[in-house]
Amino acid sequence: MPLLAIPFPNFDPVIVQLGPFAIRWYALAYIGGILLGWWYARFLIRSEQFWQRRAPVKLNDYDDFIVWITLGIILGGRAGYVLFYNFPHFRDHPLEILEVWKGGMSFHGGFLGCLLAVVLFSYKRGISMLSLGDITCAVGPIGLLLGRIANFINGELWGRTTDVPWAVMFPAGGGVPRHPSQLYEAVLEGVILFVVLAALIKRGALRRPGLIIGFFAIGYAIARSISELFREPDVQLGYLWGPLTMGMILSVPLFLAGVGFVIYALRRPPLRARR
Secondary structure, X not given: OOOOOEEOOXXXXXXXXXXXXXXXXXHHHHHHHHHHHHHHHHHHHHOHHHOOOOOOOOHHHHHHHHHHHHHHHHXXXXXXXXXXXXXXXXXXXXXXXXXXXXXXXXXXXXXHHHHHHHHHHHHHHOOOHHHHHHHXXXXXXXXXXXXXXXXXXXXXXXXXXXXXXXXXXXXXXXXXOEOOHXXXXXXXXXXXXXXXXXXXXXXXXXXXXXXXXXXXXXXXXHHHHHHHOOEOOOOOOOOOEOOEOHHHHHHHHHHHHXXXXXXXXXXXXXXXXXX
């Protein structure tokens, strides 16, 4: 163990307390991610140079879609956590499923919720399902970045014990230095994945519907699996199959689905450029 470890900053998870109502960093991360993602999505839709034509999704369509995607994130993320990470507990305490403010969200469940929102909304509006999904996945890393930072502020989902110089002493971490794995995930799933997808978009990826969905799924699966090497497994689950954690196992089908989307997108002709 290191002779010195970085003490955890004395963050208060509650930003403002107004009587019985509290504004928490975790909630602010979700709100900020949705609002910044909305702004970036509108930028992509307006930027015809990325499509070499008018985008197949209109601005007012995406404005209306924000409500759908918000519900997909929250309902899917909560359902995924209940089913994948702590089903026995919630089976015995079903009312706690509604206590979202106490934490407990699953990315993989949220991704499925977003996927369902994309399918239903695109069908209802008669717009391109794959292009709507591409735009949504392009903005996804923004929410992941803010969400992982909020996990760090809350002192939750910390990493495994370590002797690296930047180890952090988390208040609930058992009094031992640990990897700040939340920040590793913020960089990998947020910053790096955003840069990769932005570079692909600049090179014309939006003209091949489904390509950004595929690379987002592949990129997240790789980033999450790397991060899981440093992250402490959920106490109620531990290691499920040798050294594999639930996060790693759930990332396998996500990676394979991403490969399928990439192959499909590359085999289809790109959207015709405007003449």
